[in-house]
Amino acid sequence: MPGKLAAPQKAASPTAKSTCTGAEAVMRSLVAEGVDTIFGYPGGAIMPIYDALYDFNHKVNHILVRHEQGATHAAEGYARASGKVGVVFATSGPGATNLITGLADALMDSVPMVCVVGQVSSGLLGTDAFQEANIMSVCAAVTKWNYQVTDADEVADAMAKAFFIARSGKPGPVVIEVTKDAQFAELKKSFNYTPVIELPYYKKEPGFTRKKLQQAATLLNQAQRPLILAGNGVGIAGAEAALLALAEKTGTPVACTLHGLSCIATSHPLYVGMLGMHGNYAPNLLTNQADVLLAIGMRFDDRVTGNLNFYAKQAKVIHIEIDPSELNKVVKADVPLLGDALTILEQLTPLLHTYSHTEWLVEFAKLDAQEEEKVRRKALYPAKVKLTMPEVIRVLGEQTNGEAMVIADVGQHQMMAARYYPFQKHKSYFTSGGLGTMGFALPAALGAKTGAPDREVVAVIGDGCFQMTIQELATIAQYKVPVKVVVLNNNFLGMVRQWQNMFFDGRYSFVKMENPDFAEISRAFGINALRVEKREELPGAIQQMLHSEKPFLLNVLVENEENVFPMMPTGAAVDGMLLE
Amino acid sequence: MQTLKIYTENKIGVLEKVTTVFTRNRVNITTLNLRANALKDLSLICVSADISPELALKVIPQLKRIIEVADAKLKAESKL
Ligand SMILES: Cc1ncc(C[n+]2csc(CCOP(=O)(O)OP(=O)(O)O)c2C)c(N)n1
Ligand SMILES: [Mg+2]
Numbered sequence A: 001m002p003g004k005l006a007a008p009q010k011a012a013s014p015t016a017k018s019t020c021t022g023a024e025a026v027m028r029s030l031v032a033e034g035v036d037t038i039f040g041y042p043g044g045a046i047m048p049i050y051d052a053l054y055d056f057n058h059k060v061n062h063i064l065v066r067h068e069q070g071a072t073h074a075a076e077g078y079a080r081a082s083g084k085v086g087v088v089f090a091t092s093g094p095g096a097t098n099l100i101t102g103l104a105d106a107l108m109d110s111v112p113m114v115c116v117v118g119q120v121s122s123g124l125l126g127t128d129a130f131q132e133a134n135i136m137s138v139c140a141a142v143t144k145w146n147y148q149v150t151d152a153d154e155v156a157d158a159m160a161k162a163f164f165i166a167r168s169g170k171p172g173p174v175v176i177e178v179t180k181d182a183q184f185a186e187l188k189k190s191f192n193y194t195p196v197i198e199l200p201y202y203k204k205e206p207g208f209t210r211k212k213l214q215q216a217a218t219l220l221n222q223a224q225r226p227l228i229l230a231g232n233g234v235g236i237a238g239a240e241a242a243l244l245a246l247a248e249k250t251g252t253p254v255a256c257t258l259h260g261l262s263c264i265a266t267s268h269p270l271y272v273g274m275l276g277m278h279g280n281y282a283p284n285l286l287t288n289q290a291d292v293l294l295a296i297g298m299r300f301d302d303r304v305t306g307n308l309n310f311y312a313k314q315a316k317v318i319h320i321e322i323d324p325s326e327l328n329k330v331v332k333a334d335v336p337l338l339g340d341a342l343t344i345l346e347q348l349t350p351l352l353h354t355y356s357h358t359e360w361l362v363e364f365a366k367l368d369a370q371e372e373e374k375v376r377r378k379a380l381y382p383a384k385v386k387l388t389m390p391e392v393i394r395v396l397g398e399q400t401n402g403e404a405m406v407i408a409d410v411g412q413h414q415m416m417a418a419r420y421y422p423f424q425k426h427k428s429y430f431t432s433g434g435l436g437t438m439g440f441a442l443p444a445a446l447g448a449k450t451g452a453p454d455r456e457v458v459a460v461i462g463d464g465c466f467q468m469t470i471q472e473l474a475t476i477a478q479y480k481v482p483v484k485v486v487v488l489n490n491n492f493l494g495m496v497r498q499w500q501n502m503f504f505d506g507r508y509s510f511v512k513m514e515n516p517d518f519a520e521i522s523r524a525f526g527i528n529a530l531r532v533e534k535r536e537e538l539p540g541a542i543q544q545m546l547h548s549e550k551p552f553l554l555n556v557l558v559e560n561e562e563n564v565f566p567m568m569p570t571g572a573a574v575d576g577m578l579l580e
Numbered sequence B: 001m002q003t004l005k006i007y008t009e010n011k012i013g014v015l016e017k018v019t020t021v022f023t024r025n026r027v028n029i030t031t032l033n034l035r036a037n038a039l040k041d042l043s044l045i046c047v048s049a050d051i052s053p054e055l056a057l058k059v060i061p062q063l064k065r066i067i068e069v070a071d072a073k074l075k076a077e078s079k080l
Helices: A022-031 A044-056 A068-082 A099-108 A135-142 A152-167 A180-184 A210-222 A231-237 A241-249 A281-288 A341-351 A358-380 A389-399 A410-418 A441-449 A472-478 A493-504 A516-525 A535-547 B014-024 B052-062
Strands: A037-040 A060-062 A088-091 A113-119 A145-150 A174-177 A226-230 A254-256 A271-274 A293-295 A316-321 A335-338 A403-410 A427-433 A456-464 A486-489 A527-531 A553-558 B003-009 B028-039 B041-048 B070-073
Touching: A022 A044, A022 A152, A022 A174, A022 A180, A037 A068, A037 A441, A037 A516, A044 A088, A044 A113, A044 A180, A044 B028, A060 A441, A060 A472, A068 A088, A068 A099, A068 A427, A068 A441, A088 A410, A099 A135, A099 A174, A113 A152, A113 A180, A135 A145, A135 A174, A135 A553, A135 B014, A145 A152, A145 A180, A152 A180, A152 A358, A180 A231, A210 A293, A210 A316, A210 A335, A210 A341, A226 A241, A231 A241, A241 A553, A254 A516, A271 A281, A271 A358, A271 A516, A281 A358, A316 A341, A341 A493, A358 A389, A389 A410, A389 A456, A389 A535, A403 A410, A403 A441, A410 A456, A410 A486, A410 A493, A427 A441, A441 A456, A486 A516, A486 A535, A516 A527, A516 A553, A527 A535, A535 A553, A535 B052, B003 B014, B003 B028, B003 B052, B014 B028, B014 B052, B014 B070, B052 B070
Parallel strands: A037 A060, A037 A088, A088 A113, A113 A174, A145 A174, A226 A254, A226 A293, A254 A271, A293 A316, A316 A335, A403 A427, A403 A456, A456 A486, A486 A553, A527 A553
Antiparallel strands: B003 B041, B003 B070, B028 B041
16 A cells, blocks of 8 residues: 655644645535535545545545445435435545446436545556556546546546536536545645536536427327326436426326336326336336327336337327437437426426326226236235245335335346335335446445435345345444345346246256355344244334334345246337236 | 547547547547647547448437537538
8 A cells, every 4th residue: 555655744634724735625625515425445545535534524424335336336325315416435446446337327327426536646647556547548438527636726626527517417427536646735726616507518408499398288288198208317307296297287197217216106196107127017018009208307228118119109209308318319209308307397387288188097007907917916915935025025115104215226126126115205216227236225225324314215135136235234334324124035146047037948047046144144244134034024024124223134035936027028019018 | 431520628538538439339430630729729539430320420419428528510510
């Protein structure tokens, strides 16, 4: 860790003198932005910033994670739960490369994040110095913006720009790299933080015309079979109530993408289910029967559309989207509406006629009855000896009244949680949707609970995923963050096993796992835990977990070879969904 | 052959952010020219490649997504 440059004298407390180092400027910028939480991990090249942090400890809560990837996912969970920008500190070299997965994840799922990383002194750049890695190049493909600061006087402006870019327009991750000499150096000018509100060549909210708005209204007013496709953008824009107002006024059914889940209560009569590969039968099939699709803050991901050649060819598409590069990228929009979902919905609804689409809704109900009969009833009330994932989610839903914030990892358990948790509150389902990052949930739940301490936060994690970031149990224990963790343990990389089962002739290639007892592991980390194997133990165990004021883990041993249905096989159209 | 005109801020690393978009879309660049201060303080990057107009049109919004990119256009319709 010793750097090649001799360290200048230790920076004194910021109040003790009028001067300010680059490192202090980082801290003062964060305070000026109203940052209250940082997830980070120190190292040689970021030591001056950590030294400055020492003096700001009373203003900013720094959480020492156990791996930098954990910091990024925690920051994502924090950002999504609180609506604020997630902040990460990491050192140069391996510290910064450990951020890559989380950056890519945040870019795909539009999560605002600012990562401050250290770098070797500017004189050593390009010399293969100890812990020098070309992070600006490495990050270019996985960030919304990145910037290297080599001059202490540039810190405040770079930070202000970083926060603006991270949170505006389509949110995303930003990396600010500060060389060690810039951290140590005294500012030549006095510290001055001016928040950025616009940039010369960057449109945070591209405009839409009155004409386009009217065209959208005409389409919707004439529609006989309209369907709303609600995505991530609804929650990001805080447009849940505006969406509901539009849907209720026009009697339009609402289907959600994975990231759109919980933007409308699952019990609402207009809610018709989840779209996509393992979504609900009715909204997927009827996508190909609708005459107008109103897509809001969603990007027609291939997991949603299935085979594009057979996707909604009959429908007129209205696409509300803040990112111009998403328009016509996958599905051609008849009426594109560029901008913030809340602004647009609030202006669109007054132009719409009051209506009810009773017959159209009956079609959803009919198909849904088939799914209920062929899939849901059996899944939720299984006759199997072992517990199943859906019934665990059902009991969790009953005991939390559908009001918990569910943070799901990636795999079968993710789909089961999405399908069977009865969401009643907004902003209640967060998962790694775009990148599909195993290991997301445990650190994200830590971050989410930190960002929304009043919510009951429950992480639903597979046995494979759990072992990717299991070390964050130590962080959860150290900071006493009362997250609840449900490991749905099938001793398999279940989602991969399901594909091998269905599409590779049952040739199970490296998907079976012999796991340690996760409850024992958890207790060793200082977190209370129970192992749950029998059906009669489940309700009591979940109750005990929910009543605990401390973090708590359940290792639930579930059916090893259960498959998730319905399913849209690769290459199939939305109406080619299989019920069994 | 398509030529794209890309106006960018004159900053370190911008060319790399631009070429990453071509790499990602499997576009092999055949000619590349960069001129700083081509339009006031903006740099002009001209990139030619043997690709279809459709692919060129797919690349343009991705280029515009780069924060430092002020504009990106196919050469025929370029004006700023
Ligand atoms: C980092 C990473 N590696 C590999 C994958 C591929 N993958 C997707 S789901 C899955 C299995 C997950 O297993 P587990 O956590 O046990 O969940 P289950 O499907 O059994 O519920 C794998 C390996 C991935 N999404 N992310
Ligand atoms: Mg598993």
